[in-house]
Amino acid sequence: MSGPKTVTWVIDEHTHAKHEILRKYLQGWLPIMTTYNGKIVFIDGFAGPGEYTGGESGSPIIAIDTFLNHSYQKIRDKEVIFLFIEQDKARCEHLEMLLSNRAQKHLFPSKSTYHVLQGNFNATIDDLLTGIEDKQASLAPNTSHLRICNSSINVATHAQILPNDGLSLMRLSGLSEMY
Numbered sequence: 001m002s003g004p005k006t007v008t009w010v011i012d013e014h015t016h017a018k019h020e021i022l023r024k025y026l027q028g029w030l031p032i033m034t035t036y037n038g039k040i041v042f043i044d045g046f047a048g049p050g051e052y053t054g055g056e057s058g059s060p061i062i063a064i065d066t067f068l069n070h071s072y073q074k075i076r077d078k079e080v081i082f083l084f085i086e087q088d089k090a091r092c093e094h095l096e097m098l099l100s101n102r103a104q105k106h107l108f109p110s111k112s113t114y115h116v117l118q119g120n121f122n123a124t125i126d127d128l129l130t131g132i133e134d135k136q137a138s139l140a141p142n143t144s145h146l147r148i149c150n151s152s153i154n155v156a157t158h159a160q161i162l163p164n165d166g167l168s169l170m171r172l173s174g175l176s177e178m179y
């Protein structure tokens with residue numbers, strides 16, 4: 001698949017529009033989901049480096065900033081886990097650096113965490129979910145909600161381990177497809 005070869009690149013209009021949708025969606029989604037679930041897992045499957053060459057935020061930073069700056073304070077009391085999957089090592093390192101700057105500047109709520117996982121999305125998510133399956137446990141048990149954005153996961157494979165309504169998908173790589 002062709003794509004930028006550098007760690008960061010110039011943002012395009014399509015991506016701007018996608019980010020606006022993501023920001024607005026999370027503004028609404030976070031309070032609703034934290035009201036009805038004790039634990040939320042947000043997964044960005046094709047995370048990228050977290051910023052563009054002009055300094056614009058990438059999707060992982062938009063998700064984290066929307067959470068940290070949200071006016072609905074109660075979301076800070078819930079366990080909110082961000083998983084960022086990216087296959088390129090240098091982009092993972094760039095994202096780690098941006099996230100660690102955020103962590104130093106803002107006080108992260110004690111229950112919230114983020115993880116940058118380097119690897120192919122399908123293989124990484126498969127490992128994660130298989131590990132959970134093996135342990136007969138759930139990443140997002142009864143009171144949880146798993147949210148995957150930028151993904152093309154084969155949910156059917158793992159549907160049995162996820163609770164009813166425990167998984168929602170938002171495919172942001174093509175604006176015409178949104179789940």
Ligand SMILES: C[S@@+](CC[C@H](N)C(=O)[O-])C[C@H]1O[C@@H](n2cnc3c(N)ncnc32)[C@H](O)[C@@H]1O
Pocket residue numbers: 015045046047048049050057058059060085086087088091119120121122150
């Ligand atoms: C369009 S960019 C990411 C943009 C980012 N989500 C944003 O909105 O700011 C896509 C990223 O996915 C990564 N990527 C491509 N194929 C991947 C795969 N199979 N698994 C994980 N990451 C992948 C690329 O290295 C690239 O950094």
